[in-house]
Amino acid sequence: MDAVVTDATQPAIALRGVNKWFKSATGEPLEVLKDVAFEVPPRSILALLGASGCGKSTLLNIISGIVEPSGGSVSFGGVPAAEFTGWDTIGYLFQDDRLLPWRTAIRNVEFALEAGELARAQRRQRARAALRLVGLEEFADAFPYQLSGGMRSRVALARSLVREPRMLLMDEPFSRLDAQTRALLHGEVLRIQNMKHMTIVFVTHDVEEAAVLADQVVVLSPRPGRVREIVDVPCARPRDPTHPAVIAYIQRLRALI
Amino acid sequence: MSEYTDDRSLPRAARAFRLNLLLQRFALVAAILAVWWAAALTAPHYVLPGPGRVWEALRLIAGNNDLWANLGITFARVSAGFAFAALVGLPLGILFGANRRFGVFFEPVIPAMNTISSAIWAIFAIIWFGISNATTIFVVFMTAMPLIITNVWQGTRTVNADFIELARTLRMPQARIMTKIYLPTILPHFFSGARLAFGFGWRVSLVAETLGSSSGVGYRLRQAADLIQTDQVFAWTLALVVMMATIEMGMLRPLENYLFRWKKEAGNA
Ligand SMILES: Nc1ncnc2c1ncn2[C@@H]1O[C@H](COP(=O)(O)OP(=O)(O)OP(=O)(O)O)[C@@H](O)[C@H]1O
């Protein structure tokens, strides 16, 4: 299907020497990212950890292709971004849910399929399956204002999963939810990742979230954003944030940012 | 699931509230009629006819098809002028909103048009179109169009950039972004503009018809006034008010509630 076939033995996502300058409000060039490089093995989970404003969202937008890097390269399964055609295999979950208020939950999930050419009945069917996956099938016909924050996040998750992505990018997912709901949704994401074998890159400034979810944590330092260190977290799942081994990683990461 | 679809079964408290409201409306109408009746006793009937006289006049014009024919003619003219205004105003509003240069260039035209009285449009219309349907249609059009443009234009400014970004991560084509994000965002603004324009259209249509028409409610109003048939003037006015209220409550309100049921206020109203 893809014009250029990705190589499963290559990293799912690889960044080399990525730079980014923005024009700041005063008109002077602002260096936001400097020489960022890391690789994401297929089916693994990578966290981008760093303080506010160090360029995490910009980095995620560069990976998703909606922002052009000023220099360096991004490749998917060995295929450079310029030749990559499988953008519909990448799901994006924003920090806020971005549900269209005039659409019901199921119609919001269908929105992700409306960029393609799928027939209406098939869209409906797949959207329903995605809502079932996140446990919200009963609320298919509810409008966003009728849903709680946690439910809205689930709908957004369903929308980013409905195209059955092989890679999922998440920008501070669920960060606006209470700790309990967030932990619940973390479990949900891990369950779905395990089932669908996705590669996940997510942004966070929460050290505990990084240690509980990620196989690998890329710690960024600010102004300009650079890779300070890449930390492997080999603990078994499910991870308990009060377990001594996990605590040790949390402390180590905390010392780095 | 039914809990989240449109719930028509009103709870008891809400039903009691409705009943109470209905009684209040009745009381209001009764009070107005009483005051009117009392006031009419003190004045000659060609100055202030009483409710009874006006009722007789209403029956007279309703009986010989006068009422329905002229209401129909006026309604058709207002609708035509309004439809043209919507047809021109919606795309222009979107264009001005989407293209900054157009917007900046044409911005002064709208307030300038709004300051021109509909009586002036009516005079121009008589010069250009004479005594014809086009005169009233033109006046309604010139009054309604700036209102619709202004509202749609404002609507384009409320389009959420985050939704556009979402669509771009999905690689959605530009044309679909227009229909799936721009249009639904603009629709409530268009609707409130259209509603305003429709109401204004009715009012100015009467001005236009008194000046440049030989049919329609406005023409009949002036005719009745010229013949000092004050009871008929009242009857026409009453018929018009009832018709406007019916359109507003029987058509526009339910349509708006349905279209914008996703809004918290409308959905729970
Ligand atoms: N479109 C833009 N134009 C100019 N500057 C930008 C733009 N987008 C981001 N920036 C700047 O780039 C820097 C990094 O922004 P970014 O949103 O990537 O940070 P972040 O790490 O995601 O922060 P947070 O954790 O608060 O979300 C900030 O200083 C911001 O002002």
Ligand SMILES: [Mg+2]
């Ligand atoms: Mg961010």
